Amino acid sequence: MNLIKRTILLLFLLLTTSNSSLTREQVQAFVMPPMELGTKDEAIPIWHMLNSGGDLVGYIFETNDFSPAFGFSNGEMNLLVTIDLEGNFTDLAILEQSEPVFLEGLGVVPFIEFLSQYRGKSLASNIKVGDASAIGAGVQIDGVTKATASVIIANDSIIASAIKVAKEKLAGIAPKAVGYPNKEIYEKYSFKELLEKGLIKNLKIKNSEVEKLFLGSLFEGSDEIALEEPNEIYTDVYVADLSVPTIAKNILSEQTIKDIDHQLTDTEEAIIIFSNGRHNLVSEDFVRNSSPSLLEIVQDDFPIAMKDADLDITFKNEIPEFEQTMIFQIDTKFGFDPSSSWDMNLKVVRDDGNPLYPTFEIRDIKVPITPDKKYFLVPEEKENIPMWLMTWKNQATNLFIVTTFLTILFIFLYKYQYLLKKLEKKRFFILIFTLFFIGWYGQGQLSMVTVLGFVKSLVNWQSLSFLLFDPFSLVIWFFVLISLVIWGRGTFCGWLCPYGVLQELSYQVGKFFKIKQIKISDKLNKKLVYIKYFILAILVFVTIVSPALGDILVEVEPFKTSITLQFDRSWGYVIYALSWIILSMFIFKAFCKYFCPLGAFLSLLGKLRILDWLPRRKECGNPCQTCNKSCDYNAIYRSNGQINYSECFQCLVCVDIHHDNNKCSILKLQKKKGIKWKESLDEVS
Numbered sequence: 114m115n116l117i118k119r120t121i122l123l124l125f126l127l128l129t130t131s132n133s134s135l136t137r138e139q140v141q142a143f144v145m146p147p148m149e150l151g152t153k154d155e156a157i158p159i160w161h162m163l164n165s166g167g168d169l170v171g172y173i174f175e176t177n178d179f180s181p182a183f184g185f186s187n188g189e190m191n192l193l194v195t196i197d198l199e200g201n202f203t204d205l206a207i208l209e210q211s212e213p214v215f216l217e218g219l220g221v222v223p224f225i226e227f228l229s230q231y232r233g234k235s236l237a238s239n240i241k242v243g244d245a246s247a248i249g250a251g252v253q254i255d256g257v258t259k260a261t262a263s264v265i266i267a268n269d270s271i272i273a274s275a276i277k278v279a280k281e282k283l284a285g286i287a288p289k290a291v292g293y294p295n296k297e298i299y300e301k302y303s304f305k306e307l308l309e310k311g312l313i314k315n316l317k318i319k320n321s322e323v324e325k326l327f328l329g330s331l332f333e334g335s336d337e338i339a340l341e342e343p344n345e346i347y348t349d350v351y352v353a354d355l356s357v358p359t360i361a362k363n364i365l366s367e368q369t370i371k372d373i374d375h376q377l378t379d380t381e382e383a384i385i386i387f388s389n390g391r392h393n394l395v396s397e398d399f400v401r402n403s404s405p406s407l408l409e410i411v412q413d414d415f416p417i418a419m420k421d422a423d424l425d426i427t428f429k430n431e432i433p434e435f436e437q438t439m440i441f442q443i444d445t446k447f448g449f450d451p452s453s454s455w456d457m458n459l460k461v462v463r464d465d466g467n468p469l470y471p472t473f474e475i476r477d478i479k480v481p482i483t484p485d486k487k488y489f490l491v492p493e494e495k496e497n498i499p500m501w502l503m504t505w506k507n508q509a510t511n512l513f514i515v516t517t518f519l520t521i522l523f524i525f526l527y528k529y530q531y532l533l534k535k536l537e538k539k540r541f542f543i544l545i546f547t548l549f550f551i552g553w554y555g556q557g558q559l560s561m562v563t564v565l566g567f568v569k570s571l572v573n574w575q576s577l578s579f580l581l582f583d584p585f586s587l588v589i590w591f592f593v594l595i596s597l598v599i600w601g602r603g604t605f606c607g608w609l610c611p612y613g614v615l616q617e618l619s620y621q622v623g624k625f626f627k628i629k630q631i632k633i634s635d636k637l638n639k640k641l642v643y644i645k646y647f648i649l650a651i652l653v654f655v656t657i658v659s660p661a662l663g664d665i666l667v668e669v670e671p672f673k674t675s676i677t678l679q680f681d682r683s684w685g686y687v688i689y690a691l692s693w694i695i696l697s698m699f700i701f702k703a704f705c706k707y708f709c710p711l712g713a714f715l716s717l718l719g720k721l722r723i724l725d726w727l728p729r730r731k732e733c734g735n736p737c738q739t740c741n742k743s744c745d746y747n748a749i750y751r752s753n754g755q756i757n758y759s760e761c762f763q764c765l766v767c768v769d770i771h772h773d774n775n776k777c778s779i780l781k782l783q784k785k786k787g788i789k790w791k792e793s794l795d796e797v798s
Contacts, residue, residue: 134158135193135208140173143193143206157281162195171197172278175208179277182270183570183579190267192228196275200283202231205271211664213562213673214260223257227264230254236275241503242268259556259677262582265504280415291445292452292491294356294382302363304432312360312488313353314457316480320391323347323461326476332463338391348392352457352480355383355440357488366427373440376422380445383422384410384457387438392459392478394437407462409477410443412455419443452489455482501581508584511555515585518546519592522608526763527599527726544614552611555585558676559593559605561649561667561711565656572657593715600726601719603763606705606712611676613705613762616697620745623698631699638747642706642760645713652710669710701745706760716759727756727763728771732779739778740767 137150140160144150151161151169158178162171176182177191191209196202205228207221215224234240234252242256242265257264307313320339327333334340339347355361356377361370373383386394386408395405402423410417422440443449457480464473505512522543551557563586570577580587589609596604606613623630633641648669656663671690674682680690693704705712733740733754741749744767748760756767774780 134175134178140193143173143195143204157278159278159282162197169198171195171203172282174274174278176270176274177208178274180270180273182266190270192267192271194271194275196236196278196283198283200236200275200279202234202236202275205229205231211661212260212263213664213667214263214677216664219257219260219678223260224264224267227255227257227267231271236272236279240268240272261556262504262579265501266579266582291450292486292489293445294354294358294451295488295490296358298488299358299362302359304364307353307360307363311483311485312357313351313364314480314482315349315351316478317349318347318478319343320345320347323476323478326461327463327474330474331472332474335463346390348388348390348459348478350386350388350390350392350459350478350480351435352384352386352482354451354482354484355385356451359488364428364432366429369424369427372424373422376424377442378444382443382445382449382451384419384441384443385426385438386441386457387435389436392461394439394459405441407460408441409458409460410449410455411458412449412453417443417449417455452484452486452491454484456480457482501578504582505584512584512588515551515555515557515588519589519609523592523596523604526604526608543608544617547609548611548614548618551589551609552614552676553679556583556677557585557589558611558672559586559589559609559711560672561652561670561714562673563590564711564714565652565663565667568653568656569660594718597715597718598721598723600724600763601722601758601761602712602715603758603761605715607762607764610705612672613702615675615694616702616705619694619697620701628698630701633700633747635747635751644707645709646717648708649710649713669708671704702762705762706746719758722758725756725758727761727768729755730771730779737778739776740770743767743770
């Protein structure tokens with residue numbers, strides 16, 4: 114199926130599917146001839162994939178049914194995955210996704226192309242997103258620039274879902290560290306010593322103990338021999354791994370060992386079981402070289418496939434004789450780890466003897482096996498690092514840089530505001546750093562998308578883990594929220610908003626070309642600032658009642674167009690983003706002051722601030738209006754000269770005036786009178 118058909122099919126499904134599982138007809142749309150869609154599995158929500166001959170060749174399933182993922186907008190991301198019986202991905206398709214970057218901007222095509230990389234890759238190969246040198250062992254697939262967090266979340270959901278299906282249907286496909294017998298270790302032991310050291314596991318079960326297994330069942334008391342001879346042995350069974358040289362060479366003849374080595378592949382283990390007693394290891398209708406019905410190996414609650422090796426077995430002369438002896442071969446590719454604990458289950462079957470409609474019950478005699486690690490080469494267990502933590506590790510350098518920058522900025526804002534303002538060129542370079550490193554390079558433009566995702570999670574009781582997949586932005590959010598509690602919204606809006614920097618640079622360009630500014634009166638300004646709160650309220654309300662519509666309306670922010678996608682978008686969005694930037698030549702940061710819903714959100718949280726930290730004097734506002742006239746944000750009250758922190762962007766122009774006796778009218782007056790202001794003026798903070 115080509116890319117155009119996939120895109121059309123995706124659009125159709127987004128309109129016709131809901132949160133419930135797909136119908137047969139909807140799944141059928143993804144099955145291309147000569148493949149056919151089989152029945153839905155009775156145990157787990159997967160569909161069987163059949164070839165033209167009707168044979169099972171794979172499975173189709175939705176990630177939502179096994180590992181629901183919530184993207185960076187905290188909307189559901191549901192994918193349709195097809196795997197074959199070997200655990201190879203054969204196809205992936207998008208059923209539902211609401212990632213803003215894939216709805217608009219980049220569009221859905223890069224996401225489809227990302228998913229196409231999975232085809233032909235094995236689940237067992239430990240698929241990762243990103244650079245091989247940065248992430249480590251495993252198969253690497255390319256991410257999507259400007260959508261790294263989204264595709265990492267998608268990969269996490271795909272792999273987690275496929276592993277769950279594999280554990281149920283494809284034994285041993287899921288990635289796992291498996292130990293192998295160390296062929297270099299051989300120690301000579303007698304049969305008795307092998308038993309004492311646990312290299313051969315022995316279990317003796319009496320008739321009375323087996324009878325207890327059937328207490329309360331239809332077949333309680335149906336074994337006459339057990340009732341007559343309760344203390345006699347029902348089975349005296351021995352189990353061992355012959356692939357361990359210390360076991361095999363101490364109990365088997367050289368010819369038997371050669372036969373085992375000749376028959377088994379490098380990934381197969383030979384398990385021997387021998388016994389005395391009433392219990393039969395295999396049923397009367399057992400066929401050699403097949404899987405036994407009365408024996409079962411279980412590891413981690415998962416049954417392991419095994420089959421009769423069909424070998425003639427000769428013990429060494431000193432080994433006792435046994436009534437029954439069998440060797441089974443097990444392939445470690447199907448989930449068996451011989452270096453880890455496992456159980457050999459002996460099936461005890463009782464029935465009513467009816468040849469047509471028999472009634473029967475089965476009980477297990479469990480023989481627990483705990484291998485000695487000494488005799489195995491066990492690979493170092495790879496740390497199961499969550500995908501979000503992997504993202505943090507990969508961005509360690511960027512996180513260190515931005516954290517250092519933010520820490521220094523906070524120190525200066527808190528203790529040395531005057532110095533920070535005096536160094537005009539330094540502020541310019543800080544803003545350039547914000548635009549290029551935090552914005553265009555680090556993709557750290559904070560947005561209402563995160564806020565609305567948080568709202569969705571609260572409404573739907575969903576996880577907030579999607580935030581962890583964008584560590585760069587999360588660190589900035591952390592600093593911004595701390596600053597809100599200390600001194601209000603201004604730290605982000607005045608220093609850390611890349612789009613705000615674009616507007617401020619536009620304003621400076623306007624000043625350079627002497628473009629006349631449009632002056633907004635105080636009366637009109639007081640009304641216009643409420644627009645952003647109205648927009649914020651609409652966004653929150655719509656997100657709660659109609660999340661899909663909320664994802665569209667959040668485009669009132671031009672952040673994604675200008676910063677995330679760097680204007681690489683359809684012309685309508687580009688014109689909208691540029692319009693606000695150009696308008697800033699005439700009205701200083703008009704979007705920030707009047708339209709920005711994120712600014713409104715931060716202003717509301719800023720009401721919790723604990724400091725009114727910008728210095729003021731009792732003369733400010735009455736009579737002095739110097740700071741008020743110089744404030745491009747209209748954030749200083751004319752009546753009393755105090756700061757309106759809900760609208761203050763912390764540009765520090767007023768701080769500069771406050772400390773400069775050539776700019777502050779009060780200081781200039783005191784200077785004329787020959788009074789040193791530090792000694793005479795009553796300052797309040």
